[in-house]
Amino acid sequence: MTAVDDCPVVLDRRDGPYGEVVLRRHGALLQIIANGCFLMDTSDGRSERLLVDAAREALDERPEPTVLIGGLGVGFSLAHAAANPRWGRITVVEREPAVIDWHRDGPLAQVSAGALADARTRVVETDLVSFVHDTPDTFDALCLDIDNGPGWTVTEGNGSLYSPAGLAACARVLRPGGVLAxxxxxxxxxxxxxxxxxxxxxxxxxxxxxxxxVPDAVHLAVRPG
Structure with a gap:
């Protein structure tokens, strides 16, 4: 890799509803930066795939369970869910219009184009915190990947999602016996x-x-039946 290749190149920079979001290319990788905080890139995806697989394994007896994915990100979770015919309806909530655009018409389509074309997939442009409080829909699984973790949120408002009230809202959108990942x-x-x-x-x-x-982690929990 040359010195030039080693320098990240900004592909798009936008002021979104929650601050600045940036898509960069660094060598072969695509990276998403929010308000100067590195969120994710296309280097691996193992933990994002585990997020989806662990939820599906916990629902093994349910035919075509529905899943709500919180955060489109670089598309690994959505693409992996759509690649599994054992999932039913797949709903993705993403609050940043720029991220959705990067998947629909931009460089991240290389990850998610097939999943977005899947008839099971629906993308909802809204804030996940509001969605879990307001939606009338329920799901068999809720896979959350909107932050770097419960203690390291992208924006301050996301912290409420991991509070008792936020987790009660997550439980509200889960069917009895549903899985939170x-x-x-x-x-x-x-x-x-x-x-x-x-x-x-x-x-x-x-x-x-x-x-x-330290290792990446997927926290799993089941709503009581």
């Missing part, structure tokens, strides 16, 4: 306890080792 940049014993205090059952954490630092 939450992506995090590191495991959190405190968040596990918060889930148990919110009356979720079968709380556990699955880890994905990374090349440096």
């Amino acid at each position: 939450v992506w995090s940049a590191k495991p959190s014993a405190d968040f596990e306890e918060t889930l148990r205090n919110a009356r979720f059952r079968q709380v556990c954490t699955r880890e994905v080792p990374v090349s440096r630092g």
Whole structure:
């Protein structure tokens, strides 16, 4: 890689409803930056795929379960869900119009074009925090990947989602026995306890080792039947 190739190139920069969002290319990778905070890139995707697979495994006896994916991101979670014919309706909530555009008509279509064309897929442009409080719809699984974890949110308002009231709203959109899966940049014993205090059952954490630092994590919990 040359020195020029090693420098990130900004492909798009926009002022969105929650601040600045940037799409960069760094070598072969595409990266999303929000308000100067690195969110994700297209380098791996193992933990995003685990987020979806762990939820589906927990619903093994349900035919064609529905899933709500919180955050479109670089598209790994959506693409992986759509690649599995055992999922039924797939709803993705994304609050940044720029991110949706990058998938529909921009560079991130390389990840998600097939999934967006899938008849099961619906993309809703709104804030997930508001959506889980207001939607009349219910789902078998809710896969959250809108932050770097419960303790490292992209914007301050997202923090309420991991509070007792926010988790009650998540439980509200889940059918009895439905699964909540939450992506995090590191495991959190405190968040596990918060889930148990919110009356979720079968709380556990699955880890994905990374090349440096603490592992990525997926927190899993089941709404009581």
